[in-house]
Amino acid sequence: MDWLRRVAPYLFITPYALAFTCFIILPFFVAFGLAFVKLELTSQQPAAFVGFDNFREALGDPYFRKSLWVTVYFVVLAVPTTVALAMALAVGMQAMTQRWARNTVRAMLFVPGMLNVAVAAILWQWFFNGEFGLFNHLLESLGLPRLPWISSRALAMPSIVFMTLWWTVGGSAILLLAGLQQIPGELWEAASLDGAGAWKRFTQISLPMVRPVLLFVLVINTIGAFQVFGQTYLMTRGGPELATRSVVQYIYETAFNNYRLGYGAAMSWLLFMLIAAFSLVQFFVLRKVDA
Amino acid sequence: MGAKAALVLMAMLSLGLYTAREWDGTLGTSDERVIHLNFWNGFTGPDGRTMLEIIRQFNESHPGIEVTMQRMEWAIYYNKLMVAGIDDRAPEVFVIHASTLPRFARAGFIAGIDELFEGSPPRLPLDDFEAELMRQLRYDGQTIGVPMDIHPQGLYLNAALLREAGLVDTKGQARPPVTYDEFMAAVHAMHDDPDGDGRADQWGFSWSMWRHNFQSLMPQFGGRYFNDDGTSALDCPENVAALAFMVSLREGELLVPPPENNLGWVGFRQKKVAMVFDGVYMLGDLKRLEGLEYVAAPMPQIGPNPGTHGDAHVMCLQEDLDDDTRAAALEFMAFVSDHGLNWADAGQVPARRSARESEAFKSMQVQSAFAEQLPYVLFPPRSPAVFELQQQLDFAVEKALRGRATPEEALREARENFETFVRNAGLPMLADSEAPS
Numbered sequence: 200m201d202w203l204r205r206v207a208p209y210l211f212i213t214p215y216a217l218a219f220t221c222f223i224i225l226p227f228f229v230a231f232g233l234a235f236v237k238l239e240l241t242s243q244q245p246a247a248f249v250g251f252d253n254f255r256e257a258l259g260d261p262y263f264r265k266s267l268w269v270t271v272y273f274v275v276l277a278v279p280t281t282v283a284l285a286m287a288l289a290v291g292m293q294a295m296t297q298r299w300a301r302n303t304v305r306a307m308l309f310v311p312g313m314l315n316v317a318v319a320a321i322l323w324q325w326f327f328n329g330e331f332g333l334f335n336h337l338l339e340s341l342g343l344p345r346l347p348w349i350s351s352r353a354l355a356m357p358s359i360v361f362m363t364l365w366w367t368v369g370g371s372a373i374l375l376l377a378g379l380q381q382i383p384g385e386l387w388e389a390a391s392l393d394g395a396g397a398w399k400r401f402t403q404i405s406l407p408m409v410r411p412v413l414l415f416v417l418v419i420n421t422i423g424a425f426q427v428f429g430q431t432y433l434m435t436r437g438g439p440e441l442a443t444r445s446v447v448q449y450i451y452e453t454a455f456n457n458y459r460l461g462y463g464a465a466m467s468w469l470l471f472m473l474i475a476a477f478s479l480v481q482f483f484v485l486r487k488v489d490a
Numbered sequence: 491m492g493a494k495a496a497l498v499l500m501a502m503l504s505l506g507l508y509t510a511r512e513w514d515g516t517l518g519t520s521d522e523r524v525i526h527l528n529f530w531n532g533f534t535g536p537d538g539r540t541m542l543e544i545i546r547q548f549n550e551s552h553p554g555i556e557v558t559m560q561r562m563e564w565a566i567y568y569n570k571l572m573v574a575g576i577d578d579r580a581p582e583v584f585v586i587h588a589s590t591l592p593r594f595a596r597a598g599f600i601a602g603i604d605e606l607f608e609g610s611p612p613r614l615p616l617d618d619f620e621a622e623l624m625r626q627l628r629y630d631g632q633t634i635g636v637p638m639d640i641h642p643q644g645l646y647l648n649a650a651l652l653r654e655a656g657l658v659d660t661k662g663q664a665r666p667p668v669t670y671d672e673f674m675a676a677v678h679a680m681h682d683d684p685d686g687d688g689r690a691d692q693w694g695f696s697w698s699m700w701r702h703n704f705q706s707l708m709p710q711f712g713g714r715y716f717n718d719d720g721t722s723a724l725d726c727p728e729n730v731a732a733l734a735f736m737v738s739l740r741e742g743e744l745l746v747p748p749p750e751n752n753l754g755w756v757g758f759r760q761k762k763v764a765m766v767f768d769g770v771y772m773l774g775d776l777k778r779l780e781g782l783e784y785v786a787a788p789m790p791q792i793g794p795n796p797g798t799h800g801d802a803h804v805m806c807l808q809e810d811l812d813d814d815t816r817a818a819a820l821e822f823m824a825f826v827s828d829h830g831l832n833w834a835d836a837g838q839v840p841a842r843r844s845a846r847e848s849e850a851f852k853s854m855q856v857q858s859a860f861a862e863q864l865p866y867v868l869f870p871p872r873s874p875a876v877f878e879l880q881q882q883l884d885f886a887v888e889k890a891l892r893g894r895a896t897p898e899e900a901l902r903e904a905r906e907n908f909e910t911f912v913r914n915a916g917l918p919m920l921a922d923s924e925a926p927s
Binding site: 237239240241242243244256328329350438439440441452455456457458459462 | 749889894915
């Protein structure tokens with residue numbers, strides 16, 4: 200039965216490999232091909248090769264540029280705050296001496312991330328509701344004026360970032376906590392004996408030692424933030440006045456509402472290249488600092 | 491579990507899946523063929539339950555046909571339907587809004603159904619339907635759908651607030667405003683802002699679905715989507731006048747809530763807003779509410795003409811069906827059409843005149859009030875780029891109401907962006923030469 204032992208591992212991964220090939224690899228290349236084709240499902244014209252025309256159109260499309268800026272704004276707001284807060288929470292949990300307390304906090308932080316984006320978005324839509332939402336009720340009970348949380352152009356995106364923090368920070372915090380727990384305790388003890396304070400121990404020991412995990416958390420959060428769609432689409436539909444329409448929403452509307460598949464594919468490839476570039480920069484910068 | 495057992499399990503699972511795929515859905519043998527019809531739509535609310543009941547009646551009365559309904563949220567539904575349709579996997583019968591039909595008609599998987607309206611007597615009498623609506627369903631010289639209903643926008647009113655404000659008829663019943671003057675008087679009479687800070691304790695009126703509100707006012711000012719020569723008319727002076735009226739209610743006297751906090755329908759439900767424009771389909775929402783005394787009326791005439799915006803649910807048939815399946819599907823569509831009165835109960839105005847003229851329908855206050863507007867409903871344009879057009883109108887109305895552009899500027903930008911879109915997408919502005927202007 201040696202052959203069975205040799206083959207079995209591959210058979211076990213076959214279902215996932217098939218799904219991965221069908222739903223990730225294949226669409227990846229199909230989208231690449233589509234990006235060079237003019238294919239409008241309602242135009243009654245056959246698909247035609249147009250070279251880089253779709254890419255050129257995207258770069259000159261004010262709505263694409265606007266949605267790109269909106270997305271970058273979300274990334275700039277969401278990623279640093281998520282990583283910083285996650286690190287603070289991880290350090291806090293690490294400092295907890297009672298195991299039950301740490302486990303309780305860890306579980307509480309993790310729960311929001313288990314919610315589907317639709318559930319989380321609908322929940323927060325009610326929190327943010329201008330007339331009868333929880334937050335305005337709290338503000339009024341404190342004698343403060345109500346805020347148009349998701350209906351003003353200035354507040355809508357910060358409000359969505361706030362909701363995203365609640366939703367995603369737990370996962371990142373737990374990853375960073377796992378990284379912190381890998382650091383040998385003697386290092387902190389030695390530093391304490393040498394007179395290093397808490398901040399010094401954090402910057403000189405915790406941060407450098409946890410850097411690989413931090414890099415992972417940073418890259419994962421950046422990729423996720425560039426692909427923001429669910430919370431903005433469900434909470435504001437991209438409004439008010441496109442202030443929260445992300446590039447993924449614009450791609451979705453182009454491809455699946457206007458049925459411009461070629462153009463939608465070209466924009467998704469531009470987004471892919473942008474994410475890849477950001478991820479590589481983060482990877483090399485942090486690796487260089489590490490070295 | 492050892493590797494061998496796992497392999498056996500996987501093999502059995504694969505065999506099971508393969509067998510299930512090959513199974514035709516019947517148990518044993520039967521001489522009588524049952525025709526299965528898949529019926530897709532977006533009736534996810536109370537209207538879905540009404541439709542299920544109609545289907546149950548059909549299945550009971552047609553032993554040789556079995557209809558199965560699948561419903562999902564409209565936006566998702568349209569994506570799935572388009573993809574399924576172009577891949578020859580469309581359901582036998584499906585519902586499309588008249589406004590969305592131009593996009594789907596061009597995708598080439600909807601069959602003509604003229605035979606339903608032909609013969610003597612025809613299965614469905616053509617003159618029982620609104621001529622303008624039937625004109626909306628003509629593509630490439632054939633009719634491609636059976637309209638189920640027409641859902642116009644109209645006026646919902648809080649009857650108790652109207653009575654409190656003394657807006658009553660000779661019998662003491664709430665009297666909805668009909669003219670511009672009456673409407674403005676009612677807005678003022680039910681507006682309660684003691685400190686005058688623009689945040690009223692009670693609003694006489696509020697905008698609800700901004701674009702629908704605008705589209706309802708457009709025909710009142712003589713507005714249109716396209717010119718007779720087929721060019722875009724989004725920024726024609728009449729449309730600008732309609733949008734200017736919307737903007738004017740927030741100017742000076744602050745008669746409507748600020749755009750940052752514009753929850754007209756929610757306010758109406760909470761009795762904080764006395765009047766609101768919305769669609770007849772919102773009736774289902776009101777029926778679930780307790781303690782709100784509401785009445786409905788046609789849109790008040792704000793501009794020089796009566797007018798409102800309306801759309802319709804249309805049943806369509808997949809192309810490439812065999813004769814038996816096609817006949818069964820046509821029978822099902824006709825059956826649903828015949829049961830327009832049941833459908834009206836779900837909060838719709840039936841497409842059939844005979845249903846609307848029945849005493850049962852006339853006793854439905856909201857539906858019959860909205861139905862009064864059918865002679866002057868302006869349907870959405872027959873444009874394959876209708877999604878983009880509606881989106882541009884969304885942007886324009888929002889920009890103008892928020893004071894970030896004048897109505898002229900906002901609508902001009904909408905027209906220019908729409909023209910750019912159809913040029914880039916290679917689409918015609920209008921579906922075909924039969925398009926009503």
